[in-house]
Amino acid sequence: MIIGISSFCWECFNETEQTPEDYQRLKHELNSDIDFEVELNDKNLYEFICPKKHRSLTQLQEQKFEILFDIASLALLDGYTKEAVSTYSSSLERFFEYCILVFSLKNSVKSGDYDGMWNLMAKQSERQLGAFLALCLQEGITNRIVSKKIEFRNDVIHKGYTPSSQEAIDYGQYVLSFIQNTLKELNQNSSDYLQQAINIHLTKNTNKIPKNVRLNTASMPTIISLRSLNNEDYGNVPLIDSLNSLKENGFYKHFYRKKIQ
Template identity: 40%
Template sequence: MRINHTCPYCMKEAFNRSGMQSLSFRLTPHMLHDSGVHEIKCPRGHEYSVVLSAAKYEILYDLGMNALGDGYTRESVSSFASALERFYEFFIKFQMVNTGTTSELADQAWKTVSNQSERQLGAFTYLYLSSLGELPPELSSNDRGFRNKVIHKGYIPSVDEAIGFGKVVYNHIMLVISELEVKYGRQKLYEFYSNQLPKGGSSWIVSESAKSMNLSQTSGGTSVVDFDTMLQRFRR
């Protein structure tokens, strides 16, 4: 996955020179960085930041969709599975902050389970139950078996299998987001979300968002979008 960008300083200078209202610019690809922050220096020496303003689970899901579009079905399933785990992390930290725990303490607590997926799932399950009064959605035994077969046994899934798993993960995340919006309100959820986003350090920052999911965007008072609508965003 690449971040495509154009130097904003060069764009501004080009518009000032031409006096035109519309110009075409060539996009420069840049490999995605784990931090989401890309410090760029253009050939003319301008320095700026390109920031992918998205939660980690949103970025990972985008990676899965892009891999799927490029025909890398195994990589797409791996990214979808990672997106779900990172969403568990998002949920856990959100609920901890809701209890009055500082973000710093929440991060410290997370480190004790950061390398243990089963403990993360357990924390997610109990926090979901205690806060929302019901058991959370979970992968079926078939879905878990499929995921493990792909990730641990080298199985190469078909496109339909990869899309099917991606749909299960997507619907899980959307269902939980919907529950959080109802329970806590969009504003509270967005405030936590925005505090988790990466921040650039340059004086000029270019922000981009994830295509698959974006808690900063709403339609009809919700960030929830159905799977088929999301899928259309990646049609080529």
């Protein structure tokens, strides 16, 4: 999957008087209305080198479970129901990881201890689910696991079952409701720790950045939309409405490019 990131160079801008006129002139010179295309990756770092050889890296602010949910929805719109269910499942698993981090922060677990614990379960989804359920019980968070949905997911991933479009939509709705309703609960009693987890996501690449390389952040609207969590109507849009909206959503067509390198 190819995505588009800004081709504006802030290092070039820093070499000017930094006036609005300088910004507009540089934007025109760099042709910044046309984004730079990069391949979506797991490291969440995207490199851009301007004509003056200034090197910059961009990272997305959105959590991995948000991006995965969007990718699953795009796959579903293209008719790939099996791939959509698999990626919706991956989104949910990465949400478990996010929640486990939030609970650990709330209980003042040291980062080194958390990393050591996570390394023991990083490749075992059953352990992650167990940890998530145990912590939800401890924190008084509603258990939204539906056994039939787990069986359905296992049939698709492990038994080669090809779901219908409606089955994929139903599973996606289950994952969407699960994540958004759990986030609303967490926001009521753990909002500070939700923000801390987001900050960890934004700073985890800091030590990977070479000297004299600028790190930029970019953001995009997502279906899950963690940044809209405080809106009164959060979680009230059915998945089918979001899917129908994506068909004509210019931003999604602009950001997600269906090319391979």
